[in-house]
Amino acid sequence: MKAVEVAGLGRDFVSSGHRVTALDRVDFTVDEGEIVALLGENGAGKTTLTKILATLLLPSRGTARVFGIDVTARPEEVRRRQSVVFGGERGFYNRLSARENLRFFAMLNGASPRGLRKVVERSLESVGLSDAADRAVQTYSRGMRQRLHLAIGFATDPSLVLLDEPTIGLDPVEAARLRAQISALRDRGVTILLTSHQLLDVEELADRVVALDKGRVAEDLRLADFARKAGFAATIKVSGSGAPPGPGTYRAISLRSREHTEGVWTVELAVEEWSTTSLGEIGALLDGCAVTTFEVTPARLEDSFQRLYGVGRP
Amino acid sequence: MRKGPRDAPSEYLDRLRTVLAVLYESARVQAVLTRGSPAVVVLAGVQPAALLLLALPHGAPRSDASTRVLISVLVTCLWGGLVWMAGGIIRRDIVQGTMSRSVVGVRDPRLVLIGKCAGAVTFTCCVLAVVGTAVSLLLGVRPRVADPGLLLVGLVAVVCSAISMGTLLSCVFVLTRHGVHMGNALLYPVYILGGTLIPGELLPAWLRWVALLVPLRWAKEYMVAAALGSPTGAALWATAALTAVHLLAGLMLFRKVVDRARARGTLEFT
Numbered sequence: 009m010k011a012v013e014v015a016g017l018g019r020d021f022v023s024s025g026h027r028v029t030a031l032d033r034v035d036f037t038v039d040e041g042e043i044v045a046l047l048g049e050n051g052a053g054k055t056t057l058t059k060i061l062a063t064l065l066l067p068s069r070g071t072a073r074v075f076g077i078d079v080t081a082r083p084e085e086v087r088r089r090q091s092v093v094f095g096g097e098r099g100f101y102n103r104l105s106a107r108e109n110l111r112f113f114a115m116l117n118g119a120s121p122r123g124l125r126k127v128v129e130r131s132l133e134s135v136g137l138s139d140a141a142d143r144a145v146q147t148y149s150r151g152m153r154q155r156l157h158l159a160i161g162f163a164t165d166p167s168l169v170l171l172d173e174p175t176i177g178l179d180p181v182e183a184a185r186l187r188a189q190i191s192a193l194r195d196r197g198v199t200i201l202l203t204s205h206q207l208l209d210v211e212e213l214a215d216r217v218v219a220l221d222k223g224r225v226a227e228d229l230r231l232a233d234f235a236r237k238a239g240f241a242a243t244i245k246v247s248g249s250g251a252p253p254g255p256g257t258y259r260a261i262s263l264r265s266r267e268h269t270e271g272v273w274t275v276e277l278a279v280e281e282w283s284t285t286s287l288g289e290i291g292a293l294l295d296g297c298a299v300t301t302f303e304v305t306p307a308r309l310e311d312s313f314q315r316l317y318g319v320g321r322p
Numbered sequence: 323m324r325k326g327p328r329d330a331p332s333e334y335l336d337r338l339r340t341v342l343a344v345l346y347e348s349a350r351v352q353a354v355l356t357r358g359s360p361a362v363v364v365l366a367g368v369q370p371a372a373l374l375l376l377a378l379p380h381g382a383p384r385s386d387a388s389t390r391v392l393i394s395v396l397v398t399c400l401w402g403g404l405v406w407m408a409g410g411i412i413r414r415d416i417v418q419g420t421m422s423r424s425v426v427g428v429r430d431p432r433l434v435l436i437g438k439c440a441g442a443v444t445f446t447c448c449v450l451a452v453v454g455t456a457v458s459l460l461l462g463v464r465p466r467v468a469d470p471g472l473l474l475v476g477l478v479a480v481v482c483s484a485i486s487m488g489t490l491l492s493c494v495f496v497l498t499r500h501g502v503h504m505g506n507a508l509l510y511p512v513y514i515l516g517g518t519l520i521p522g523e524l525l526p527a528w529l530r531w532v533a534l535l536v537p538l539r540w541a542k543e544y545m546v547a548a549a550l551g552s553p554t555g556a557a558l559w560a561t562a563a564l565t566a567v568h569l570l571a572g573l574m575l576f577r578k579v580v581d582r583a584r585a586r587g588t589l590e591f592t
Contacts, residue, residue, distance in 0.1 A: 021587065056587070062426050065587045084428075092426050094591040098419030101351060103358050112351050116427030116434065121343035160423075172591060 009076055011168050011199035012038035012061065016070035018223075019056050030056040032223045034070070038216075040167075043190075043200040045210040048220035049317055054203045057220070058170050061201065062092040074168060090168040091117060093161030095176060097153065102146035106137055106156050109145055114163040131159040135189065151182040158189060168199045175206050187212050207309045217309075219316055226316060231309075238311035240278040244290065247274045248299040256293060260286035344429045348437025352411065353445040361406045366449040370399040374457040389465040389549050392458065396450045397542040398519040400484055401512055403446035405505045408439045408488025412496040412579060422589040425580055432573050439488035443481055468551025476545030476553070479561045483537035486565040489572030493579050518542050537564035 017034040020027050031053045038044045046054045059065035060072055063083040072079045074086045100109050111128050119127045132138045135155040145153065154174065161169060174190065175183040183206070190213055193200060204210055210217065210231075217234040219227040227234060243264070246253075252266070252273035260283060264276040277293070279286050356362055373395045379387050412435070415421035424431040458465065467473055491508075495501030513519055517533025525533070533539045537560075544557035583589045 019587075059587060059589075059591070062591065064422055064426060064584060064589045064591065066584050087426055087428050092591055094419065094423065096419075099423060099591065101355060101418065101420060104351065104354060108351065108354070112347055113423050113427070115344065115347050116424060116429045118428035121340060121347075164428075 009040065010037045010073075011040045011042070011075060012036075012044075012201060013073040013076075014057070014061075014070070015072075017057070017060065017067050017072055018069040019053075019060065019065065020068045030223050031060075031067075034220070034223070034225055036218050036225055036228050038199060038201060040199050041194070041197045042215050043194055043202060043213050044216045044218055045214035046201065046203045046218050046220060047207075047210065047313065048226075052220040053223040054220055055172065056223075058092075058172055058201070058203055061090075062170055063087060064092075088118060089166065090170060091161045091164060091166035092170045093172065093174065094157045095154065095173045097150070099157065100145045100153070103144055105142045106145055106148070106152075106159075107132065107141040109156065110141075110159055110163065113160045117160070117164045117166075119164050127163050131163040134162070135159040136185070150177040151179060154178055154182070154186065158186065162189075162193065166198065168201070169193065171200060171202045171204075173204055173206075174202070175204065175209050183209075207313060211309050219313075221317065234312050235307055235309055236312070238307040238315055239280070240307055240311070241281050242279045242304050242306045244277045244279060245274065245301070245303045245305070246277070246294060246299055247272065247301040248294075248297050249273070250298045251296070253293045253297050258289045258293070261289045261293070340429075341433060344433045345437040345440065348434045349441030349444065352438035352441030356407050356442045356445045359407065362403065362446065362449060365402040365406055366399060366446045367453055369402060370395055370450055370453050371457055373399070374454065375461070378457070378461055378463050380461065384464045384466055386466065386550055388463045390546050392454055392463070392465050393542060393546050393549065394519055396454050397480060397538055397545070398513055398516075399450055400443070400446060400480070401487075401516060401518060401538060402509060403450075404443065404484055404488050405491060405509050407442040407446055408484070409491035409495050409501075409505055411435065411438050411442065411488070411492045412576075413492075413501060416496065416583075416589070419590060421583075422591050425583070425589060426591075431580065432576055435492065435572075435576055436485065436489055436569075439485045439492065440481075443484040443488055447477075447481060447484075465549065466551075467549055469548060469553075472548035472553050473545065475558070476541065476548040479541040479544055479558060479565075480538065483541040483561050483565045483568070486537060486568035486572060490568045490575065491572075493572055493575035496579055497575060497582075512536065535564065537561050537568055540564060 014034055014036050017031055018029065019031040020029050034057060046057065048054050056065065060067050061074065061079060063079050063086055066080060075089050077085045077089070079086050107128060110131055111124060114127050114131065115121065115124055132141045135158055137152065137155055137159065140152065145156065148156065154177070158174065171190070175186055178186060187209060190200065202209065202213060214231050216230055217227065218225060227237065249271055252268045253275055260280050262278045264278050267274045277290065374392065377391050377395060379385065379391065412421060415424065424434050495505055498504060515525065515529055515532040516536045517539035522530045522533045540557050540560040544553055544561060547553040547557065
């Protein structure tokens with residue numbers, strides 16, 4: 009059974025008398041145990057889609073099912089199977105301690121009243137907040153709040169987790185720790201639908217990418233396939249001294265930039281695909297040159313993202 | 323697998339236990355939040371103390387009048403606390419982003435609302451009881467308690483009717499764009515017209531109907547009568563009926579609040 013099935017989903021809003029379509033004919037599925045990242049620019053429809061799946065928003069048309077259950081017709085049953093991890097500064101009683109917040113919201117999320125204490129302690133421990141558990145949330149840093157959001161979201165062992173911008177505002181250490189926690193969920197077979205602008209999160213966690221553009225699905229690909237959307241496999245930066253490489257005509261590589269100052273030259277190449285042809289052309293280009301550095305940077309998700317959304321184009 | 327006859331009662335017991343746990347946890351959270359609110363100091367502390375100092379009959383340490391005044395003032399101030407503390411529960415939850423958690427949670431959000439109203443009302447009642455006791459001791463007034471058991475029934479009636487009114491107000495205030503102004507506008511007219519402070523007989527006949535619709539008024543009538551040893555079942559029945567009507571209306575409106583928020587997309591999770 010699919011964890012998430014979305015078919016023909018659409019949502020319109022009325023703003024100042026005008027109808028604005030936030031989502032239009034969105035179709036995609038998520039398999040059980042899969043981590044799927046929803047990508048897109050601001051306003052692409054990611055949050056609207058997540059809100060519909062979270063049962064916080066009704067769709068204008070189409071269907072969305074979670075483990076076969078329609079989110080519009082049977083929202084109560086959907087809520088039993090999934091958990092929404094909130095993000096940002098809101099979503100807590102700031103005057104209460106983390107322990108009190110966690111106790112209350114874990115119970116609302118379905119934790120049994122009998123085992124509540126154990127669930128709270130285990131969840132605090134899992135996000136490293138045990139020592140600060142009795143402090144009021146209003147004294148918490150952004151990272152601590154984010155960890156508390158996760159603790160609440162994961163407390164009841166949901167089958168599906170909806171994660172919206174989990175690492176936003178976190179320092180690199182906190183973000184890495186959080187990614188490790190999400191990875192641990194994957195190991196337990198939890199299905200995760202992740203929304204993030206942090207492409208590092210997506211690269212490290214996602215199995216598949218669903219890219220939204222203007223409310224529609226622009227791409228729905230495995231992560232490796234999405235990375236190929238960059239249009240090149242890698243960039244190579246070569247520096248050397250003496251005579252620079254001469255211009256030439258190549259099919260599998262392209263010259264992106266060329267500089268030559270005070271006897272030192274630098275060229276940047278894009279390799280469309282790794283092959284004997286591209287390697288041969290690189291060899292031919294640099295033949296006879298005194299190369300001092302040779303740096304290869306594989307194409308990253310960010311390159312695909314920029315190409316897909318036309319970043320840098322006029 | 324079909325459940326055997328022995329399983330059914332234990333399942334009901336489990337459900338009941340869960341409902342009570344949700345009510346208790348919600349009440350506990352709201353009581354702690356109410357404790358930190360400056361409004362509670364003014365509405366449940368300063369205001370009743372000032373009114374009691376002015377209104378309690380001096381030189382009549384144990385009289386029917388002092389008992390009547392004491393209960394009337396405290397119940398009237400409970401109304402003020404209700405408007406601010408319970409009436410603003412949903413609005414504050416929306417602003418804090420905690421309403422969304424309640425809606426996407428597994429537990430019935432209506433139970434959470436009732437529990438939170440109960441927490442606000444119970445905490446306000448405790449503060450009012452402390453203030454009432456302190457002022458009575460200060461003035462040397464000892465209220466009459468003819469039957470403590472019936473007085474306790476009256477107190478429960480007051481608390482339940484206040485919870486039902488708080489549930490209703492909380493939804494009404496969030497369904498209108500002018501909820502805060504509506505709260506302000508309701509506060510003093512109900513002091514005057516609600517029948518808790520000023521006896522209905524003193525009002526013009528065409529205005530007396532307002533007090534008839536306020537469950538707190540009937541609960542106060544019963545509590546005063548219980549304290550003085552002449553309780554009537556009619557007041558208690560009226561309290562129960564109006565409490566049920568207010569609670570049902572509140573829960574229906576709460577459904578409308580949630581449905582409207584889901585239709586318009588006004589609930590956020592960030």
